[in-house]
Amino acid sequence: MDNSLGEGFVISVIANLNRWDAEIMFPDESVSRLCFSMSNNYDDSRMIGQKTDKVHLAYAMSQDCDVFLTHDVGLTRYRIPRELQDAKFSKPETLTPEVFWDRYLRR
16 A cells, blocks of 8 residues: 555545544453343343344443444344343443434434
8 A cells, every 4th residue: 555545544534533523442341241241141042142233332321421323123123131220330222323313413
């Protein structure tokens, strides 16, 4: 890759993150607790084999995100384990991008 092209791409990404007021999140100890609990949740077993979805949702929950976007319709109906609710974790409003667009962005 041409170094000048790579540098321009990085600068573009950083500029867009700033323009979108995006935050970069790093895991804390709650992410592993959330993932472990979701892996052992047999009341709603949708997350047991879903490593990627589980980690993404755990990040969102650990950071108290209000909204979580996913193309996985099953994930929109996923119920977090009671033990996580008792520990004051809550699942963000989980929507598909299409529903999010219709509900919040369509004018």
